Amino acid sequence: xxxxxxxxxxxxxxxxxxxxxxxxxxxxxxxxxxxxxxxxxxxxxxxxxxxxxxxxxxxxxxxxxxxxxxxxxxxxxxxxxxxxxxxxxxxxxxxxxxxxxxxxxxxxxxxxxxxxxxxxxxxxxxxxxxxxxxxxxxxxxxxxxxxxxxxxxxxxxxxxxxxxxxxxxxxxxxxxxxxxxxxxxxxxxxxxxxxxxxxxxxxxxxxxxxxxxxxxxxxxxxxxxxxxxxxxxxxxxxxxxxxxxxxxxxxxxxxxxxxxxxxxxxxxxxxxxxxxxx
Amino acid sequence: xxxxxxxxxxxxxxxxxxxxxxxxxxxxxxxxxxxxxxxxxxxxxxxxxxxxxxxxxxxxxxxxxxxxxxxxxxxxxxxxxxxxxxxxxxxxxxxxxxxxxxxxxxxxxxxxxxxxxxxxxxxxxxxxxxxxxxxxxxxxxxxxxxxxxxxxxxxxxxxxxxxxxxxxxxxxxxxxxxxxxxxxxxxxxxxxxxxxxxxxxxxxxxxxxxxxxxxxxxxxxxxxxxxxxxxxxxxxxxxxxxxxxxxxxxxxxxxxxxxxxxxxxxxxxxxx
Numbered sequence: 295x296x297x298x299x300x301x302x303x304x305x306x307x308x309x310x311x312x313x314x315x316x317x318x319x320x321x322x323x324x325x326x327x328x329x330x331x332x333x334x335x336x337x338x339x340x341x342x343x344x345x346x347x348x349x350x351x352x353x354x355x356x357x358x359x360x361x362x363x364x365x366x367x368x369x370x371x372x373x374x375x376x377x378x379x380x381x382x383x384x385x386x387x388x389x390x391x392x393x394x395x396x397x398x399x400x401x402x403x404x405x406x407x408x409x410x411x412x413x414x415x416x417x418x419x420x421x422x423x424x425x426x427x428x429x430x431x432x433x434x435x436x437x438x439x440x441x442x443x444x445x446x447x448x449x450x451x452x453x454x455x456x457x458x459x460x461x462x463x464x465x466x467x468x469x470x471x472x473x474x475x476x477x478x479x480x481x482x483x484x485x486x487x488x489x490x491x492x493x494x495x496x497x498x499x500x501x502x503x504x505x506x507x508x509x510x511x512x513x514x515x516x517x518x519x520x521x522x523x524x525x526x527x528x529x530x531x532x533x534x535x536x537x538x539x540x541x542x543x544x545x546x547x548x549x550x551x552x553x554x555x556x557x558x559x560x561x562x563x564x565x566x567x568x569x570x571x572x
Numbered sequence: 573x574x575x576x577x578x579x580x581x582x583x584x585x586x587x588x589x590x591x592x593x594x595x596x597x598x599x600x601x602x603x604x605x606x607x608x609x610x611x612x613x614x615x616x617x618x619x620x621x622x623x624x625x626x627x628x629x630x631x632x633x634x635x636x637x638x639x640x641x642x643x644x645x646x647x648x649x650x651x652x653x654x655x656x657x658x659x660x661x662x663x664x665x666x667x668x669x670x671x672x673x674x675x676x677x678x679x680x681x682x683x684x685x686x687x688x689x690x691x692x693x694x695x696x697x698x699x700x701x702x703x704x705x706x707x708x709x710x711x712x713x714x715x716x717x718x719x720x721x722x723x724x725x726x727x728x729x730x731x732x733x734x735x736x737x738x739x740x741x742x743x744x745x746x747x748x749x750x751x752x753x754x755x756x757x758x759x760x761x762x763x764x765x766x767x768x769x770x771x772x773x774x775x776x777x778x779x780x781x782x783x784x785x786x787x788x789x790x791x792x793x794x795x796x797x798x799x800x801x802x803x804x805x806x807x808x809x810x811x812x813x814x815x816x817x818x819x820x821x822x823x824x825x826x827x828x829x830x831x832x833x834x835x836x837x838x839x840x841x842x843x844x
Binding site for chain 1: 627628648652671675676677680726
């Protein structure tokens with residue numbers, strides 16, 4: 295042991311420790327999700343072979359990967375189509391959700407007046423709206439964008455309104471006693487305080503937006519992952535259907551992760567304030 | 573400095589029926605530069621009284637005059653601090669303290685131009701309360717006592733002639749509380765201002781005040797006025813002198829009386 299350390303040059307020493315550091319990551323808590331995903335696909339593959347399930351019933355991940363490579367062009371084009379309609383609908387939902395959330399959260403009268411209507415709208419299954427949207431706008435991207443918008447709009451409104459309503463009453467007293475205007479109270483205290491709620495709701499809203507756009511694509515579109523999966527199913531290309539599902543899942547996870555990062559960036563104080571209290 | 577004159581103040585929530593009445597005929601005169609404390613059983617309407625003085629509520633009967641002008645709405649001549657030193661977690665301590673200047677109509681328009689001056693003012697206040705150099709810290713990095721000190725700075729940054737304190741030290745431990753009493757005394761040596769404080773702590777009331785008022789159980793009335801004549805500033809050891817102890821003892825007896833009265837009230841209500 296001692297002779298070997300003496301004989302090896304000093305520059306070689308960090309190499310094994312760096313490798314160990316790198317391997318060490320796989321044992322950390324953060325690596326759990328990695329192992330679980332790997333395990334999920336391994337079990338899936340094993341189940342398919344063990345029970346020799348036909349590919350048209352449940353294709354194993356290896357067959358899905360094969361289909362994904364074979365149809366990579368179609369998969370790519372349709373993924374981008376779905377991503378852009380989703381993001382467009384989601385973008386509208388953020389803008390209108392924020393505006394309506396502030397209006398509803400800032401005024402008790404509006405809150406009481408609008409709430410039942412909004413709950414009613416939200417209870418309508420969005421798939422039932424697609425035929426109407428097609429009637430108005432024709433088949434294509436527009437119904438997908440609108441469906442994504444409609445489905446992701448509600449959680450943003452509710453969260454912004456809740457965030458505004460939970461302003462500390464004493465803080466409000468201090469500001470009102472100073473003669474602060476309603477706008478100032480909203481801009482300096484209400485809105486910044488509602489931001490953790492708002493960014494939290496974006497994570498929910500983005501995944502819902504994907505549901506909306508794909509539902510619409512499945513019912514009435516000539517592109518997008520929903521449409522592609524429908525076509526693949528009609529052609530009995532079951533592995534491609536699953537490849538579409540995986541592409542959707544990956545897009546959803548990536549967007550979710552993006553909004554987690556944005557949330558931490560924008561409202562890091564909320565996390566730090568919370569951990570300081572514990 | 574500010575003179576407070578209150579006459580025949582009555583207020584009820586929702587109406588003036590006996591069970592809705594919160595404040596019933598309060599007369600009060602507080603001199604300019606005086607430190608007055610209000611003590612009383614819990615739920616006697618002390619906090620409501622504070623809201624009336626800051627103009628957040630208007631009484632159904634009677635009037636409040638501050639500097640001979642009736643209080644009709646919010647006025648920035650008042651600084652407020654509460655038991656819960658709520659600060660905005662996304663702002664540094666210094667920016668939290670500057671918030672009143674940012675929103676008060678009098679200073680709002682030229683806030684940007686005079687920000688350097690205001691920052692110096694805030695830093696001076698921080699130094700006065702023993703938080704020198706802590707302005708850049710975020711509220712969650714401060715202890716409870718430090719937050720309460722910062723909240724005092726916020727209440728005083730716009731140099732209000734009247735400071736309203738609603739159980740400001742109620743949530744602090746005994747030693748931190750003592751430190752903050754001294755801080756308050758120091759602040760009053762820097763600049764003269766009138767203080768009205770609501771508290772549950774009789775020792776605190778006697779130690780800090782020139783006058784202590786005992787409020788009755790709901791509906792609130794001022795029952796007793798006690799002058800505390802020890803010289804200011806006071807040493808913490810004064811609390812153990814016989815004169816001080818007897819003040820505290822007297823006040824305790826009065827409050828016990830009001831509590832007993834409140835307990836017998838439902839029976840009276842049932843017979844009438």
